Amino acid sequence: MSALGDEIRALIGQEGPISLERYMALALAHPTHGYYMNRDPFGAEGDFTTAPEISQMFGELIGLWAAEIWAAIGGPDPLRLIELGPGRGTLMSDALRAARVAPEFRAALDVCLIETSPALAAIQHDTLLTAGAPVAWAAQLEDAPDGPAVMIANEFLDALPIRQYVRGPRDWRERLVGLDGAGRLTFGLAAEPERSIKGPAEEGDVLEINALGHRLMFEIGARLARQGGAALFIDYGHTATGFGDTLQALRAHRMVDPLVDPGEADLTAHVDFAAMARSARAAGAAVYGPIDQGDFLKALGLEQRAQALSSRAAAAQAADIEAARLRLTGKGPGQMGALFKAMVVANRQLPVPPGFQALAGAAI
Numbered sequence: 001m002s003a004l005g006d007e008i009r010a011l012i013g014q015e016g017p018i019s020l021e022r023y024m025a026l027a028l029a030h031p032t033h034g035y036y037m038n039r040d041p042f043g044a045e046g047d048f049t050t051a052p053e054i055s056q057m058f059g060e061l062i063g064l065w066a067a068e069i070w071a072a073i074g075g076p077d078p079l080r081l082i083e084l085g086p087g088r089g090t091l092m093s094d095a096l097r098a099a100r101v102a103p104e105f106r107a108a109l110d111v112c113l114i115e116t117s118p119a120l121a122a123i124q125h126d127t128l129l130t131a132g133a134p135v136a137w138a139a140q141l142e143d144a145p146d147g148p149a150v151m152i153a154n155e156f157l158d159a160l161p162i163r164q165y166v167r168g169p170r171d172w173r174e175r176l177v178g179l180d181g182a183g184r185l186t187f188g189l190a191a192e193p194e195r196s197i198k199g200p201a202e203e204g205d206v207l208e209i210n211a212l213g214h215r216l217m218f219e220i221g222a223r224l225a226r227q228g229g230a231a232l233f234i235d236y237g238h239t240a241t242g243f244g245d246t247l248q249a250l251r252a253h254r255m256v257d258p259l260v261d262p263g264e265a266d267l268t269a270h271v272d273f274a275a276m277a278r279s280a281r282a283a284g285a286a287v288y289g290p291i292d293q294g295d296f297l298k299a300l301g302l303e304q305r306a307q308a309l310s311s312r313a314a315a316a317q318a319a320d321i322e323a324a325r326l327r328l329t330g331k332g333p334g335q336m337g338a339l340f341k342a343m344v345v346a347n348r349q350l351p352v353p354p355g356f357q358a359l360a361g362a363a364i
């Protein structure tokens with residue numbers, strides 16, 4: 001058992017079973033032993049690989065996307081370019097480099113990175129040292145400076161802790177983390193039913209609630225409605241709210257048991273985009289999508305960008321570019337194009353954002 005595992009078992013021994021939300025929050029963000037707190041989890045050596053780590057094209061296209069939003073809202077100076085959960089800082093670094101083609105946009109940028117992990121903030125600092133734009137850090141969005149903003153969140157919402165409720169023969173019960181007879185962490189159910197969940201369901205159905213995500217989407221929707229701008233969310237998840245247990249733990253690119261060695265594996269859950277959209281809309285913002293990541297990137301010109309890069313590259317590099325293009329946009333198994341979705345929350349005055357034109361008129 002990890003050090004954090006021992007700590008969580010002691011906590012449960014004293015206080016009784018804890019919610020999955022609290023368990024995930026401890027496993028990911030415990031100040032000393034939390035998964036994100038003291039490591040670099042990305043890439044071949046790490047536990048998982050994200051789109052910006054696959055290819056520079058991803059961040060570049062998003063940088064140009066941000067420049068188009070900036071132009072559409074009248075080119076405010078400063079523009080707060082806010083990234084939630086920036087990982088290694090790779091996306092932002094690629095975005096700022098691509099933004100060189102729009103010098104006025106680049107000059108207006110005031111970058112703010114929202115990051116809880118000191119270890120990752122240090123890596124972001126090194127990555128962005130020479131990026132040529134002022135960069136500041138905040139632990140939460142409410143500490144970011146006010147004003148018109150473009151926000152970016154890639155694989156952020158899936159890292160927020162969720163609650164799970166399980167439908168029994170008669171009622172819903174919250175899934176809790178407790179101890180078995182041998183003192184090991186195990187899943188169980190709350191003694192009391194959760195009466196606030198309504199609607200038809202079958203025994204065994206699992207409902208996931210991302211309360212932190214809801215709060216954040218409401219905050220973002222309200223901010224963009226008041227101060228202008230747009231927020232881009234890219235993540236894996238489903239377009240319609242449904243039932244299912246999507247909690248997963250990844251370690252060294254393999255699925256592992258989420259209750260074994262907390263703090264040593266990445267814990268995530270699929271994003272319920274419809275639920276997130278409801279909160280942003282309730283706060284007065286428009287929502288576009290979600291659409292498949294593959295369609296979004298193609299609409300932004302990924303294929304042309306890949307061709308341009310390949311034409312200047314050696315054969316081996318050209319093969320890498322082609323592999324990255326396929327991984328980011330392909331819709332088959334092991335590819336990200338359909339598994340991942342893109343969704344935009346925006347001020348209602350904003351025209352249809354780039355990448356979503358195929359949905360024109362379908363702001364929901």
Ligand code: SAH
Nearest residue numbers: 036050085086087114115116117154155159
């Ligand atoms: N966007 C990056 C990293 C995704 S991993 C990429 O695509 O490569 C999730 C990121 O969110 C990490 O940087 C993690 O430290 C950060 N994070 C997780 N929970 C957070 C929270 N509640 N507040 C701020 N950052 C958080």
